Amino acid sequence: MDTIQLKRIDSANPDLLQLIAQLDEELYAKYPADEVFVVDLSDPSVQDVVFVIAYSGDAAAGCGAYRPLDGESAELKRIYVAPSFRKRGIASRLLGWLEHEARQAGYTTLRLETGPEQPESIALYEKCGYYFIAPFGEYVDCPSSICMEKKLG
Numbered sequence: 001m002d003t004i005q006l007k008r009i010d011s012a013n014p015d016l017l018q019l020i021a022q023l024d025e026e027l028y029a030k031y032p033a034d035e036v037f038v039v040d041l042s043d044p045s046v047q048d049v050v051f052v053i054a055y056s057g058d059a060a061a062g063c064g065a066y067r068p069l070d071g072e073s074a075e076l077k078r079i080y081v082a083p084s085f086r087k088r089g090i091a092s093r094l095l096g097w098l099e100h101e102a103r104q105a106g107y108t109t110l111r112l113e114t115g116p117e118q119p120e121s122i123a124l125y126e127k128c129g130y131y132f133i134a135p136f137g138e139y140v141d142c143p144s145s146i147c148m149e150k151k152l153g
Helices: 014-030 044-048 090-104 119-127
Strands: 004-009 050-056 059-068 073-081 109-114 131-133 146-151
Touching (some): 014 050, 059 090
Antiparallel strands (some): 059 073
8 A cells, every 4th residue: 555645735626626525526426515625725714724744645635724713712614535545544544634733733623514414524533532522603504504513732
């Protein structure tokens, strides 16, 4: 198996754009369009988002991000592993990298939103110490939103 390299990148990275497009396609196949929360990479606030890509050799295998919510909390976003790279621990590596970076940036809590059609994601988050919370922010009125949180030690 190729060595996985995690690399912090900016929002204009072509590999990131491709991975996010693949993620969006999967989400639109699972949920109604009004329940899919896409990221607008042209929004100026995206400059506050920390993005990472997992590379297997030269291939972009997965991505993830976090964005500030307030001075203490950040939200995990766009965690995705391409189908041909799944079941190799890449999602766990991405999650660990994002947690480390958020902790180093001074955040004490990470939150996330997922959905019932992503049981593998929910299982990963639970395994990594995330617990269920009430929907927050833009997810409050979304019937398919499942929100989770983890305190960073």
